[in-house]
Amino acid sequence: xxxxxxxxxxxxxxxxxxxxxxxxxxxxxxxxxxxxxxxxxxxxxxxxxxxxxxxxxxxxxxxxxxxxxxxxxxxxxxxxxxxxxxxxxxxxxxxxxxxxxxxxxxxxxxxxxxxxxxxxxxxxxxxxxxxxxxxxxxxxxxxxxxxxxxxxxxxxxxxxxxxxxxxxxxxxxxxxxxxxxxxxxxxxxxxxxxxxxxxxxxxxxxxxxxxxxxxxxxxxxxxxxxxxxxxxxxxxxxxxxxxxxxxxxxxxxxxxxxxxxxxxxxxxxxxxxxxxxxxxxxxxxxxxxxxxxxxxxxxxxxxxxxxxxxxxxxxxxxxxxxxxxxxxxxxx
Amino acid sequence: xxxxxxxxxxxxxxxxxxxxxxxxxxxxxxxxxxxxxxxxxxxxxxxxxxxxxxxxxxxxxxxxxxxxxxxxxxxxxxxxxxxxxxxxxxxxxxxxxxxxxxxxxxxxxxxxxxxxxxxxxxxxxxxxxxxxxxxxxxxxxxxxxxxxxxxxxxxxxxxxxxxxxxxxxxxxxxxxxxxxxxxxxxxxxxxxxxxxxxxxxxxxxxxxxxxxxxxxxxxxxxxxxxxxxxxxxxxxxxxxxxxxxxxxxxxxxxxxxxxxxxxxxxxxxxxxxxx
Numbered sequence: 001x002x003x004x005x006x007x008x009x010x011x012x013x014x015x016x017x018x019x020x021x022x023x024x025x026x027x028x029x030x031x032x033x034x035x036x037x038x039x040x041x042x043x044x045x046x047x048x049x050x051x052x053x054x055x056x057x058x059x060x061x062x063x064x065x066x067x068x069x070x071x072x073x074x075x076x077x078x079x080x081x082x083x084x085x086x087x088x089x090x091x092x093x094x095x096x097x098x099x100x101x102x103x104x105x106x107x108x109x110x111x112x113x114x115x116x117x118x119x120x121x122x123x124x125x126x127x128x129x130x131x132x133x134x135x136x137x138x139x140x141x142x143x144x145x146x147x148x149x150x151x152x153x154x155x156x157x158x159x160x161x162x163x164x165x166x167x168x169x170x171x172x173x174x175x176x177x178x179x180x181x182x183x184x185x186x187x188x189x190x191x192x193x194x195x196x197x198x199x200x201x202x203x204x205x206x207x208x209x210x211x212x213x214x215x216x217x218x219x220x221x222x223x224x225x226x227x228x229x230x231x232x233x234x235x236x237x238x239x240x241x242x243x244x245x246x247x248x249x250x251x252x253x254x255x256x257x258x259x260x261x262x263x264x265x266x267x268x269x270x271x272x273x274x275x276x277x278x279x280x281x282x283x284x285x286x287x288x289x290x291x292x293x294x295x296x297x298x299x300x301x302x303x304x305x306x307x308x309x310x311x312x313x314x315x316x317x318x319x320x321x322x323x324x325x326x327x328x329x330x331x332x
Numbered sequence: 333x334x335x336x337x338x339x340x341x342x343x344x345x346x347x348x349x350x351x352x353x354x355x356x357x358x359x360x361x362x363x364x365x366x367x368x369x370x371x372x373x374x375x376x377x378x379x380x381x382x383x384x385x386x387x388x389x390x391x392x393x394x395x396x397x398x399x400x401x402x403x404x405x406x407x408x409x410x411x412x413x414x415x416x417x418x419x420x421x422x423x424x425x426x427x428x429x430x431x432x433x434x435x436x437x438x439x440x441x442x443x444x445x446x447x448x449x450x451x452x453x454x455x456x457x458x459x460x461x462x463x464x465x466x467x468x469x470x471x472x473x474x475x476x477x478x479x480x481x482x483x484x485x486x487x488x489x490x491x492x493x494x495x496x497x498x499x500x501x502x503x504x505x506x507x508x509x510x511x512x513x514x515x516x517x518x519x520x521x522x523x524x525x526x527x528x529x530x531x532x533x534x535x536x537x538x539x540x541x542x543x544x545x546x547x548x549x550x551x552x553x554x555x556x557x558x559x560x561x562x563x564x565x566x567x568x569x570x571x572x573x574x575x576x577x578x579x580x581x582x583x584x585x586x587x588x589x590x591x592x593x594x595x596x597x598x599x600x601x602x603x604x605x606x607x
Contacts, residue, residue, distance in 0.1 A: 061453060154540075157561060158358045167376060212600050215597075265449050267451070294454075306451050
């Protein structure tokens with residue numbers, strides 16, 4: 001009864017916004033009749049509410065996605081060529097045979113593997129440490145979260161300064177304060193330590209985010225489960241491994257997905273700190289795509305490599321989802 | 333029993349303190365350096381605390397070309413955040429309360445864009461903006477920043493509208509309010525937590541955005557802070573000024589964060605879980 005009258009009024013009210021629309025005629029089963037017109041009216045209004053945002057998303061994301069998909073199948077140098085020339089999958093084939101591409105892909109995976117494992121383990125560990133409410137826990141939490149709001153390229157500049165061999169903080173602490181002169185070095189002039197520096201910066205900037213996700217997961221574990229576990233004598237690490245971790249399946253999938261995407265999209269850190277150097281030892285795929293497109297203006301080839309990166313991310317995200325799902329089913 | 337928990341509590345405190353130092357040290361270092369005179373910055377062995385505190389670097393920021401980067405960042409962020417807030421509040425309401433045929437599919441597609449690496453969009457964006465003639469303008473950065481910020485913002489707004497009980501909308505309808513007025517005067521105030529979250533998160537995202545700016549703002553006059561300052565990474569003589577301006581660029585977001593912390597943290601968690 002009530003729903004009928006509101007439905008009718010709803011349709012009338014919509015009229016104010018969507019004027020000029022003919023009254024709805026809705027044949028159909030009698031029992032559903034009152035609902036139909038309302039839904040359709042709402043539908044048009046809903047579309048109008050959503051439309052302005054969709055225009056942006058279409059113009060700057062959907063269209064570019066399609067356009068660059070087409071461009072990846074063409075030869076198109078933005079400076080020399082008047083228009084793209086269709087060449088099929090040649091760009092993809094060429095990429096797989098290019099040394100720089102293989103190097104940048106390897107570097108991306110090296111970065112991604114270290115980043116992923118460390119950010120997941122330490123994010124979870126820090127979340128477990130921050131979970132109990134202690135005196136000063138507000139301060140401890142803030143300290144871990146604050147890097148999240150520091151612009152990454154500026155954080156990279158700060159790290160660049162800290163790692164500077166002559167007047168940087170790190171060598172000063174190692175050499176003068178700890179007296180370990182032999183450990184000091186030009187951190188960014190060596191491939192291995194340069195890669196390590198990039199990983200450390202990425203970790204510094206984003207562990208807080210992963211910690212927040214894991215803290216939310218911990219909060220969602222029912223207190224009854226924890227209490228029951230303590231009654232059974234599960235404490236400390238035993239509690240963590242037997243009760244807490246198995247209950248974090250969903251959080252793991254969510255956080256893992258985020259970390260995979262974030263790891264493979266690494267760009268700002270090497271771009272600002274090392275320019276991919278020394279040599280190509282920290283050149284990552286994202287950066288290789290960027291340089292191909294905007295230094296050499298080889299738009300077709302760059303688009304193809306961008307698509308390969310997107311494809312790799314998608315495959316890993318889907319795999320992570322299914323592994324997580326299977327684990328949860330095993331646990332259940 | 334009690335003693336062991338006391339010990340473990342002390343150990344926990346020590347570990348957390350060490351973590352706090354690790355996370356805060358880079359920021360404290362840059363702030364302290366911004367108060368050092370130029371010759372003290374390059375002194376070996378260096379000092380941690382400035383020997384003489386000086387505001388010289390900050391004075392130079394005011395008189396330098398840095399002001400330009402700052403202004404670009406402020407304009408792009410303010411306009412971009414306002415547009416994102418309005419558009420996501422509209423779209424979030426549409427998805428949450430006024431479902432249309434295919435709306436779930438559209439929502440999935442919008443959210444799906446979150447997994448696509450930005451670099452795939454850059455080439456078409458660049459060609460498009462070049463054709464339209466908005467490369468190297470603030471507008472040319474505002475528009476793509478809004479587009480990139482929208483999917484997450486829409487998720488947040490949709491979640492905060494969904495939690496409003498249906499009866500409230502229905503009673504408003506009975507009063508004869510049109511859909512748009514209903515949204516503006518009844519629903520929007522009830523979703524204000526969502527709006528605050530969108531505004532704060534988008535501010536951080538756009539203020540700190542690097543990739544779009546690096547691609548679409550090629551000339552220094554059009555650059556925001558995040559890109560403009562990186563041009564100076566080799567210019568050693570500017571380091572004191574650089575420290576000062578990094579401090580100025582980093583402190584406001586940190587203060588806002590400390591103010592809204594609980595809100596932001598629970599928002600990230602909720603948004604991520606629902607998304």
